[in-house]
Amino acid sequence: MSIGKVWVLAEADGDEVASAALELLTKAREIGDTVEAVYVGSSADAVAGVLGEHGATTVYAVDPGDSLSGAVGAAALEKLIGEHSPDLVMFDQSYDGRDAIAGLSARIDRTVLTNSADIRIDGDQVRATTAIFGGTQIVETAFEGEAPYLAAFRPKSFVAEPSGGAAAAVVAVDGVDAGRAGEAKVLDRHVEEAEGPKLEEAEVVVSGGRGLGEAEHYALVETLAKLLKGAPGASRAIVDAGWVPYSHQVGQTGKTVKPKVYIALGISGATQHLVGMKGADNIIAVNKDAEAPIFSVSDLGIVGDVHKVVPKLIEALEARA
Numbered sequence: 001m002s003i004g005k006v007w008v009l010a011e012a013d014g015d016e017v018a019s020a021a022l023e024l025l026t027k028a029r030e031i032g033d034t035v036e037a038v039y040v041g042s043s044a045d046a047v048a049g050v051l052g053e054h055g056a057t058t059v060y061a062v063d064p065g066d067s068l069s070g071a072v073g074a075a076a077l078e079k080l081i082g083e084h085s086p087d088l089v090m091f092d093q094s095y096d097g098r099d100a101i102a103g104l105s106a107r108i109d110r111t112v113l114t115n116s117a118d119i120r121i122d123g124d125q126v127r128a129t130t131a132i133f134g135g136t137q138i139v140e141t142a143f144e145g146e147a148p149y150l151a152a153f154r155p156k157s158f159v160a161e162p163s164g165g166a167a168a169a170v171v172a173v174d175g176v177d178a179g180r181a182g183e184a185k186v187l188d189r190h191v192e193e194a195e196g197p198k199l200e201e202a203e204v205v206v207s208g209g210r211g212l213g214e215a216e217h218y219a220l221v222e223t224l225a226k227l228l229k230g231a232p233g234a235s236r237a238i239v240d241a242g243w244v245p246y247s248h249q250v251g252q253t254g255k256t257v258k259p260k261v262y263i264a265l266g267i268s269g270a271t272q273h274l275v276g277m278k279g280a281d282n283i284i285a286v287n288k289d290a291e292a293p294i295f296s297v298s299d300l301g302i303v304g305d306v307h308k309v310v311p312k313l314i315e316a317l318e319a320r321a
């Protein structure tokens with residue numbers, strides 16, 4: 001079943017489209033008769049190809065300049081919704097996506113559903129799925145009231161797949177007034193230096209937890225991740241302890257990852273951690289406690305001491321390299 005017109009707020013990642021937008025477009029194709037994107041970023045012409053390839057026929061493009069993209073996105077959407085009446089607008093559950101959905105909700109007085117993991121059309125109802133209580137319960141909520149319905153989705157809720165569509169037609173949107181919110185200017189940007197793939201996009205993620213014992217032992221995680229051409233991740237316990245930055249955190253209040261292989265070292269497997277990684281194709285865990293909950297989601301479990309198992313693994317991989 002499908003609904004009429006589905007829009008995706010496509011965020012920019014530098015000069016490219018953020019990967020979450022392509023995931024949302026892929027889902028939008030499944031539920032919408034018409035799929036269009038609203039792109040907040042510069043160089044819209046350069047991204048029309050990839051947006052079209054993932055299902056958008058039109059891209060409404062607004063350049064936020066040095067204003068906050070969430071604030072500009074909300075104002076642009078208000079203007080465009082008045083002109084084109086979409087039925088559903090999908091957002092990424094990112095900082096800017098959350099800014100935009102909240103601002104838009106206030107501007108047009110519509111309900112929002114956030115933190116969603118899926119969406120489906122049931123007769124004349126649009127229903128979003130959300131995990132609650134740390135991922136232990138799933139609820140499905142139907143929108144009521146007037147369209148457009150506004151829903152934000154956790155990253156990696158859908159797998160981005162190109163449909164082979166032609167480049168989207170670019171419609172430049174001018175005269176967007178974000179009001180006082182548009183007066184806040186971005187003065188500087190810092191890109192965290194990182195080697196290897198991004199945590200959210202890596203095919204292999206190696207994460208460490210409190211079982212590593214101390215901050216210096218996180219080097220084991222980094223070394224193993226590097227040898228496997230993966231990204232290092234972490235449980236919240238060691239982020240809170242200051243061993244690694246928050247950008248490494250996997251879980252409910254961190255990143256959601258969906259790699260081919262997820263390796264958990266000294267992580268107990270609290271539900272708040274599992275919710276961010278249980279979608280991995282293969283899960284390997286090393287924990288000295290055979291009863292640790294991480295083993296309930298693991299394809300391969302090693303009951304052992306990380307300080308014995310991981311150095312051996314590193315040694316074996318180095319010997320192969």
Ligand SMILES: Cc1cc2nc3c(=O)[nH]c(=O)nc-3n(C[C@H](O)[C@H](O)[C@H](O)COP(=O)(O)OP(=O)(O)OC[C@H]3O[C@@H](n4cnc5c(N)ncnc54)[C@H](O)[C@@H]3O)c2cc1C
Nearest residue numbers: 209210211235236237251252253254266268273288305306
């Ligand atoms: C609202 C909320 C949001 C949260 N969000 C997140 C989140 O996003 N991500 C997240 O990770 N957590 C989150 N948490 C915290 C979560 O509940 C857990 O406290 C946390 O995940 C535990 O981290 P850990 O597994 O590293 O530590 P622990 O639970 O302390 O587990 C350490 C594990 O290491 C094992 N171990 C000890 N020594 C060794 C050794 N030498 N070799 C092998 N194994 C060993 C132990 O058996 C144990 O299983 C959240 C909590 C709340 C309340």
